[in-house]
Amino acid sequence: MPELPDVEGFRKVLTSCAKGRIIQRVDVRDTGVLHGVSTRSLRDALEGRRFTEPERHGKWLLARTGGPTLLLHFGMTGRLVCSRPDDAVEAHDRVLFTLSRDRQLRFRDQRKLQGLWLAHDESEVAALLERQGPDALAVSREEFETALSARRGSLKTALTDQSVLAGLGNLLADEILWRAGLHPASRASDLTEPDRRRLYTHMRRALRSAVTAGCVPPRDSWLTGHRDDPAPACPRCGTSLRRSRMAGRGTVWCPQCQ
Structure with a gap:
C-alpha cells in the first residue's frame, strides 16, 4: 500500500509532469474511481485550468489549479504515471489528463479502493481532510x-x-x-x-x-x-x-x- 514516501514520490511526478501546464483534456475511462463528482463535472472544472504547485497531506495528494483542487488517494495499488498521449493505454489507467501533444498524466490503479475527489474551494478541501491528523513528516x-x-x-x-x-x-x-x-x-x-x-x-x-x-x-x-x-x-x-x-x-x- 502506498505510504507517505510513495505519495511524496507521486507529488514529484505531478510536479515534473504537469506543473505549469494547461489541462487540455480529461478522459475518464472508469467512473469507479470518481467520488462525489461526475465525469462531466470533472471535465468542466479542470479542462482549461493549469496545474500549479501540488501539496501532500499524509497519504493524500492535492493537485492545485488556482481554482478547484483535485484530491487523490491511492489506496492499495494506485499511482501516478507521466506518459505520452500516444503511448498504449494500460488496463488499469483509470483517468488521463492530457497536457500537451507529448505529455499526459495518468491515474493508474488496479484495485480501485480509493480514487479522485474534487474540491471547489478551501472549505471543501478542509472537509475532505477533516479526519486527518497532522502530517507525519511535518508534525512537531x-x-x-x-x-x-x-x-x-x-x-x-x-x-x-x-x-x-x-x-x-x-x-x-x-x-x-x-x-x-x-x-x-x-x-x-x-x-x-x-x-x-x-x-x-x-x-x-x-x-x-x-x-x-x-x-x-x-x-x-x-x-x-x-x-x-x-x-x-x-x-x-x-x-x-x-x-x-x-x-x-x-x-x-x-x-x-x-
Whole structure:
C-alpha cells in the first residue's frame, strides 16, 4: 500500500509532469474511481485550468489549479504515471489528463479502493481532510507527543490511525517501532517521555530516508528488508522475527530488541 514516501514520490511526478501546464483534456475511462463528482463535472472544472504547485497531506495528494483542487488517494495499488498521449493505454489507467501533444498524466490503479475527489474551494478541501491528523513528516515533537499520550490503544494501532498521524502505514510503523525498541502491542498512553522522544526521532529519520528512496526501502539494514524472508531474522541482533496481526494488519517485530 502506498505510504507517505510513495505519495511524496507521486507529488514529484505531478510536479515534473504537469506543473505549469494547461489541462487540455480529461478522459475518464472508469467512473469507479470518481467520488462525489461526475465525469462531466470533472471535465468542466479542470479542462482549461493549469496545474500549479501540488501539496501532500499524509497519504493524500492535492493537485492545485488556482481554482478547484483535485484530491487523490491511492489506496492499495494506485499511482501516478507521466506518459505520452500516444503511448498504449494500460488496463488499469483509470483517468488521463492530457497536457500537451507529448505529455499526459495518468491515474493508474488496479484495485480501485480509493480514487479522485474534487474540491471547489478551501472549505471543501478542509472537509475532505477533516479526519486527518497532522502530517507525519511535518508534525512537531510536541504535537506528536500530545497525540500519542491521548491514545489508549496499542502503539502500532495509534501510529497507523490516520486521525492521529497522517501518512504512516504498516511497513513504516513496524520499521519505526523496531528502530525505537518499542513493542507494537504496548499501550501508547504508557510511554514515558523518553520513549516518545526516541520514537519521534526514529520516525523522522526513517521518513527522511524513505522519502529520498521514494518508498519504504527493503534494505538489508532495515526491518522491512527482512520481513518477507522465508526465515526472517532481526538485522540488528539475529533473533528470529515474530509475526502477528494487530488491528487486522500483519505485524512483524523482534522479541529481543523490542
